[in-house]
Amino acid sequence: MERDSLTLLDDAHQLRLAFNTWRTAIEKSSKPASGRLRWSAELNLSVLFGKTGSARLANTERPPPWILELNEAKRPGNANTVTGVGRDPSGTLWLMRQGRLKANGRGLSDVSEAEFMSSTGRLPTPVRVAGGPDDRRWFKVCGLSGSREQIASETSQFVNKCAIARESVNDPIKALRDGVNFDPATEEEGRRKIWATIAVRQGQQAFRRSLLDAYEETCAITGETVCDVLEAAHIRPYNGPVTCLEQTCTHCLTWRLSLSILFRLRW
Numbered sequence: 001m002e003r004d005s006l007t008l009l010d011d012a013h014q015l016r017l018a019f020n021t022w023r024t025a026i027e028k029s030s031k032p033a034s035g036r037l038r039w040s041a042e043l044n045l046s047v048l049f050g051k052t053g054s055a056r057l058a059n060t061e062r063p064p065p066w067i068l069e070l071n072e073a074k075r076p077g078n079a080n081t082v083t084g085v086g087r088d089p090s091g092t093l094w095l096m097r098q099g100r101l102k103a104n105g106r107g108l109s110d111v112s113e114a115e116f117m118s119s120t121g122r123l124p125t126p127v128r129v130a131g132g133p134d135d136r137r138w139f140k141v142c143g144l145s146g147s148r149e150q151i152a153s154e155t156s157q158f159v160n161k162c163a164i165a166r167e168s169v170n171d172p173i174k175a176l177r178d179g180v181n182f183d184p185a186t187e188e189e190g191r192r193k194i195w196a197t198i199a200v201r202q203g204q205q206a207f208r209r210s211l212l213d214a215y216e217e218t219c220a221i222t223g224e225t226v227c228d229v230l231e232a233a234h235i236r237p238y239n240g241p242v243t244c245l246e247q248t249c250t251h252c253l254t255w256r257l258s259l260s261i262l263f264r265l266r267w
Contacts, residue, residue, distance in 0.1 A: 005133075006086030006126070008086050009093075010129075015072065022144060022151060024148070048066070053072030054071040055069065056069050058159070059160055068097070070095070071083050084127075085144070086125070093145060099122070111165045115165060115168065116139075211254045218254070233255060233260055234252055
């Protein structure tokens with residue numbers, strides 16, 4: 001057995017106790033909102049508990065959309081479930097979840113395990129099931145041996161990571177602007193990143209339009225007139241509106257993206 005690997009619980013009673021520990025920690029760390037919905041402003045966490053051991057979580061006060069579900073496994077120890085409880089070699093229990101996130105019917109697409117890893121920086125924990133090692137990727141949500149506050153805090157952090165993963169897939173342009181890491185694992189993911197990067201590098205729409213008008217849709221250096229390859233750029237680092245006076249386009253210009261890259265590499 002690998003030193004840091006976890007073994008999924010296959011005892012239904014132990015699994016129920018573990019989920020009850022997690023649920024109690026969330027309930028004690030949040031306040032009723034409406035019906036079964038609970039909310040914690042401090043944790044930025046919403047949870048809707050179902051009647052059959054299910055829970056939907058989000059990082060907004062009034063969901064949907066929901067970011068992910070954590071459901072008590074109907075078949076304990078079975079790797080086909082996306083949620084489980086693992087025990088590490090020291091005996092500590094961990095709430096676990098696979099990285100794939102399903103589309104929720106409200107405009108949020110599927111998130112693959114590879115996309116989850118590349119966008120969040122989370123690394124999977126090796127997991128074993130009754131038949132041996134499980135090849136799928138499992139991620140720690142929270143330890144179940146800590147305080148209720150710690151369990152709730154770690155759960156909130158995991159939900160936020162899942163929100164980042166969804167944003168990277170559903171709105172890669174916004175994710176890039178926000179500084180979210182997005183390391184494409186497939187050709188399709190890479191294509192999305194390329195187009196998102198182009199959109200971000202070209203600049204905000206109003207800023208870009210004002211500079212294109214000022215420079216008559218021409219590269220200030222080469223004379224290039226193909227707008228799709230022109231970038232609206234700040235010569236000095238952008239530190240807020242004061243950096244660029246839109247009326248005079250101070251310290252700004254339009255130039256080819258290739259020149260922008262060379263400039264930033266100090267060529």
